[in-house]
Amino acid sequence: MARILRTACAQLGPINLVDDRKSVVARLIALLREAHGMGAKLAVFPELALTTFFPRYWYEDQAAIDGFFEAEMPGPETQPLFDEAAKLGIGFYLGYGELEQEGGTIRRFNTAILVGPDGKLIGKYRKIHLPGHVEHKPDAAFQHLEKRYFEPGNLGFQVWRAYDSALGMCICNDRRWVETYRVMGLQGVEMIALGYNTPSMTVPSDGVAHQQEPSHLRMFHHLLSLQAGAYQNATWVVASGKAGDEDGHNLIGGSAIVAPTGEIAARTLTEEDEVIVFDCDLDLCTFYKERVFNFARHRRPEHYGRITSQVGAEPPPE
Numbered sequence: 001m002a003r004i005l006r007t008a009c010a011q012l013g014p015i016n017l018v019d020d021r022k023s024v025v026a027r028l029i030a031l032l033r034e035a036h037g038m039g040a041k042l043a044v045f046p047e048l049a050l051t052t053f054f055p056r057y058w059y060e061d062q063a064a065i066d067g068f069f070e071a072e073m074p075g076p077e078t079q080p081l082f083d084e085a086a087k088l089g090i091g092f093y094l095g096y097g098e099l100e101q102e103g104g105t106i107r108r109f110n111t112a113i114l115v116g117p118d119g120k121l122i123g124k125y126r127k128i129h130l131p132g133h134v135e136h137k138p139d140a141a142f143q144h145l146e147k148r149y150f151e152p153g154n155l156g157f158q159v160w161r162a163y164d165s166a167l168g169m170c171i172c173n174d175r176r177w178v179e180t181y182r183v184m185g186l187q188g189v190e191m192i193a194l195g196y197n198t199p200s201m202t203v204p205s206d207g208v209a210h211q212q213e214p215s216h217l218r219m220f221h222h223l224l225s226l227q228a229g230a231y232q233n234a235t236w237v238v239a240s241g242k243a244g245d246e247d248g249h250n251l252i253g254g255s256a257i258v259a260p261t262g263e264i265a266a267r268t269l270t271e272e273d274e275v276i277v278f279d280c281d282l283d284l285c286t287f288y289k290e291r292v293f294n295f296a297r298h299r300r301p302e303h304y305g306r307i308t309s310q311v312g313a314e315p316p317p318e
């Protein structure tokens with residue numbers, strides 16, 4: 001009997017600074033209902049799905065920054081989403097800003113959770129690859145302050161037994177790094193859920209002059225990263241974006257469900273709230289895991305040492 005997991009991308013259109021959590025959670029519930037109506041068992045929401053993409057703004061005041069974080073999950077404003085999930089029997093991936101209070105210390109992460117069809121938490125992931133910069137760039141058209149507002153994730157890349165599958169998570173920039181997929185591939189992952197907020201304009205970086213790459217490359221690199229990661233690790237990849245113009249700052253759409261073949265099985269057409277679903281045949285992973293990407297038969301870790309022993313590149317001497 002084929003293991004089919006009907007999965008949904010639940011893409012969000014823009015969330016502006018004026019949009020409160022109540023209105024956003026209402027949109028998330030509407031998307032969850034739509035996904036359920038299309039027969040999905042799992043819906044993937046974007047990264048930082050409860051607020052505007054606030055790392056684009058410079059804030060001095062920590063209280064203003066903390067207004068974009070959740071001190072509890074679920075909390076009073078998000079509990080209705082969990083209740084609806086349990087009522088309908090559909091689970092979800094949700095990205096949000098996590099504020100963790102441990103004793104006297106506060107820690108802040110760019111976080112995602114996986115919730116089962118019973119509305120209960122299955123697992124948590126904290127974003128490891130944080131792009132952008134730390135210092136204020138007053139001359140830049142917008143900031144990208146994830147390195148300032150979040151700590152790097154400390155939970156690693158885990159894979160959970162869920163939905164009759166082996167399910168992993170990552171967040172946004174993680175999808176550009178081969179290590180993300182391979183660490184989960186080495187745990188037998190069959191579906192990776194991820195959310196993203198990807199500005200159309202090139203994000204500023206520390207220490208280099210700001211240059212704008214051709215805009216068509218934004219979507220190309222987004223899809224290339226998903227397709228390569230899926231194929232090279234024989235896994236489904238379900239990626240949902242927050243899209244559209246948030247207070248005049250555009251985020252790309254292109255939410256997509258990518259098969260272990262590397263092919264795009266479904267993708268969104270708009271930069272609005274939009275649901276797409278696909279019947280993901282989890283046994284398609286097995287075909288590739290037993291053949292071309294049979295890691296046990298083909299990999300040669302004795303030659304891969306640089307991948308974990310080095311951080312930056314070390315070019316050959318002149």
Ligand code: ING
Nearest residue numbers: 131172173176196197198199203
């Ligand atoms: N956003 C972007 C992303 O990785 C980015 C940042 C865009 C980095 C393009 C490099 C190139 O999709 C987040 N939130 O990581």
